Amino acid sequence: MELFRKIEREYQELRDADEKAHRKKMAKLYRNLPELEALDQKIQRLGIEGAKEQLLHPNSKGLSEINEALYTLREEKAHLLMTMGLPRDYTKVDYRCELCEDTGRLEDGSRCRCFKQRISRELYEMSNLNLQLEKENFLTFDLGIFSKDVYDGENLSPRDNMEAILRVVRRFIDDFEKNNDFNMLFYGTTGQGKTFMLNCIAKELLDKNVNVIYQTAFNIVDIVEDRRFRRNEATQMKYELLLNSDLLIIDDLGIERINAFSTSEIFNIVNSRLLSGKKTLISTNLSPKELSSTYTDRVFSRVFQKFMPLKFYGEDLRLR
Numbered sequence: 001m002e003l004f005r006k007i008e009r010e011y012q013e014l015r016d017a018d019e020k021a022h023r024k025k026m027a028k029l030y031r032n033l034p035e036l037e038a039l040d041q042k043i044q045r046l047g048i049e050g051a052k053e054q055l056l057h058p059n060s061k062g063l064s065e066i067n068e069a070l071y072t073l074r075e076e077k078a079h080l081l082m083t084m085g086l087p088r089d090y091t092k093v094d095y096r097c098e099l100c101e102d103t104g105r106l107e108d109g110s111r112c113r114c115f116k117q118r119i120s121r122e123l124y125e126m127s128n129l130n131l132q133l134e135k136e137n138f139l140t141f142d143l144g145i146f147s148k149d150v151y152d153g154e155n156l157s158p159r160d161n162m163e164a165i166l167r168v169v170r171r172f173i174d175d176f177e178k179n180n181d182f183n184m185l186f187y188g189t190t191g192q193g194k195t196f197m198l199n200c201i202a203k204e205l206l207d208k209n210v211n212v213i214y215q216t217a218f219n220i221v222d223i224v225e226d227r228r229f230r231r232n233e234a235t236q237m238k239y240e241l242l243l244n245s246d247l248l249i250i251d252d253l254g255i256e257r258i259n260a261f262s263t264s265e266i267f268n269i270v271n272s273r274l275l276s277g278k279k280t281l282i283s284t285n286l287s288p289k290e291l292s293s294t295y296t297d298r299v300f301s302r303v304f305q306k307f308m309p310l311k312f313y314g315e316d317l318r319l320r
């Protein structure tokens with residue numbers, strides 16, 4: 001997949017840059033501290049000798065002598081660096097990620113957390129979330145646009161309702177790290193600010209380094225089908241992010257191609273997240289009644305019990 005190759009190329013470039021920066025740093029350091037260069041050469045030669053000895057005579061006296069000498073040289077080096085006010089690990093390569101040393105892979109061959117994070121960033125871009133977050137966040141949220149008049153058939157005015165929703169959302173964000181089965185379902189007709197509210201939450205949590213995946217139900221079905229028909233590492237990883245991200249936001253549930261496959265896949269994802277204690281937010285234009293008739297699956301009732309339903313109502317804000 002193009003995206004995967006692109007990110008792997010980025011990692012290769014990052015490593016090249018790391019090494020280049022390291023060579024430059026060392027050249028400068030050696031110019032100022034020629035003794036250090038001599039020491040490093042000795043350490044390197046002795047290290048090779050030690051490795052050879054380790055292979056040929058692993059329990060020999062020679063090997064322990066080499067190790068002792070190496071230890072002394074390293075201490076000498078640390079002391080030399082200290083006199084320059086530098087830490088003892090100063091001559092190591094500076095990697096952006098110490099875990100994988102900017103290779104994107106761990107020693108056991110699995111993908112590093114930073115690589116997965118990079119993929120999930122790419123997924124927000126796919127959902128255009130990056131652009132939205134600049135415009136739609138709590139700083140730009142304006143309660144003033146909601147009417148103060150009690151709305152037809154409801155107990156509260158849209159503004160009071162929104163204030164109540166905001167309090168719940170605040171608690172969701174503040175308690176996000178807690179293991180509390182707190183999931184929310186935003187429902188109501190279009191133009192009530194549901195997506196805006198989802199963006200506010202995403203922005204707030206992303207700023208706290210929470211791994212947030214935001215996708216429309218439509219895109220989720222795409223990801224699921226892509227994995228089904230073209231099983232490879234990239235499609236698999238995207239799918240796993242739907243399962244494993246700290247927060248999954250499913251926007252616009254009910255507009256995807258609804259068939260037995262897509263319905264059961266979406267609910268499998270939500271259900272497996274519930275089981276592993278991962279949080280999910282869902283928004284939909286359907287009413288709970290319409291939802292239950294659209295997704296007749298038994299899973300539906302089991303899943304939605306675990307969601308706090310919050311109704312958005314009022315005039316269509318897009319008309320204002």
Ligand SMILES: [Zn+2]
Nearest residue numbers: 097100112114
């Ligand atoms: Zn890493």
